[in-house]
Amino acid sequence: QTHHHPDVERILLDEQQIREKVTELGEQIAADYADEPPILVGVLKGAVMVMADLARSIPLDVEMDWMAVSSYGSGTKSSGVVRILKDLSADIDGRRVLIVEDIIDSGLTLKWLLSNLRSRGPKSVEICTLLRKPEAARVEIDVKYVGFDIPNEFVIGYGLDFSEAYRNLPYVGVLKRSVYED
Ligand code: PRP
Numbered sequence: 451q452t453h454h455h456p457d458v459e460r461i462l463l464d465e466q467q468i469r470e471k472v473t474e475l476g477e478q479i480a481a482d483y484a485d486e487p488p489i490l491v492g493v494l495k496g497a498v499m500v501m502a503d504l505a506r507s508i509p510l511d512v513e514m515d516w517m518a519v520s521s522y523g524s525g526t527k528s529s530g531v532v533r534i535l536k537d538l539s540a541d542i543d544g545r546r547v548l549i550v551e552d553i554i555d556s557g558l559t560l561k562w563l564l565s566n567l568r569s570r571g572p573k574s575v576e577i578c579t580l581l582r583k584p585e586a587a588r589v590e591i592d593v594k595y596v597g598f599d600i601p602n603e604f605v606i607g608y609g610l611d612f613s614e615a616y617r618n619l620p621y622v623g624v625l626k627r628s629v630y631e632d
């Protein structure tokens with residue numbers, strides 16, 4: 451715990467805590483989807499780490515596909531208006547879809563993504579997110595699998611970035627305020 455990036459205030463979830471939780475989520479998903487494995491839809495770029503670890507902890511024949519989305523407008527990502535930068539390769543008509551996210555913050559990205567994917571005729575759409583910030587929620591989202599509810603702080607690592615940095619940290623940490631203030 452003492453060795454971490456100098457921009458990290460403190461470690462919120464270390465590698466072992468993440469590994470144990472992702473293993474647990476994978477076991478639940480394997481049990482729930484034993485009859486018909488899902489197509490996992492990872493949301494680029496943040497979900498890359500959790501997708502890679504989660505997929506390997508689900509002992510079923512899952513497919514892995516990816517979407518990249520971006521908010522319209524001037525950088526503020528809470529508009530709720532989203533555009534597709536990269537769409538799925540797969541046709542999800544009639545399929546069971548499990549969206550894989552690193553974090554639900556306001557919930558606006560997922561609210562949009564849910565309605566977009568549901569319009570394509572899947573048999574079901576559920577969500578698995580490693581992290582959720584209940585205090586930041588602006589819309590109600592029904593999430594089937596949640597790793598950790600966390601405080602409303604700026605977190606980075608394990609896929610999560612600040613200005614594209616820190617995604618490769620193997621843990622989830624709280625970013626020092628001095629890095630993003632003034
Ligand atoms: C982050 C995060 C989620 C989303 C959550 O992605 O990975 O996808 O924001 O925020 P919300 O609940 O308020 O919509 P970001 O748009 O930063 O793109 P990235 O995954 O490429 O970092």
Ligand code: MN
Binds near residue numbers: 493494495496497
């Ligand atoms: Mn993201």
Ligand code: MG
Binds near residue numbers: 496610611
């Ligand atoms: Mg980001």
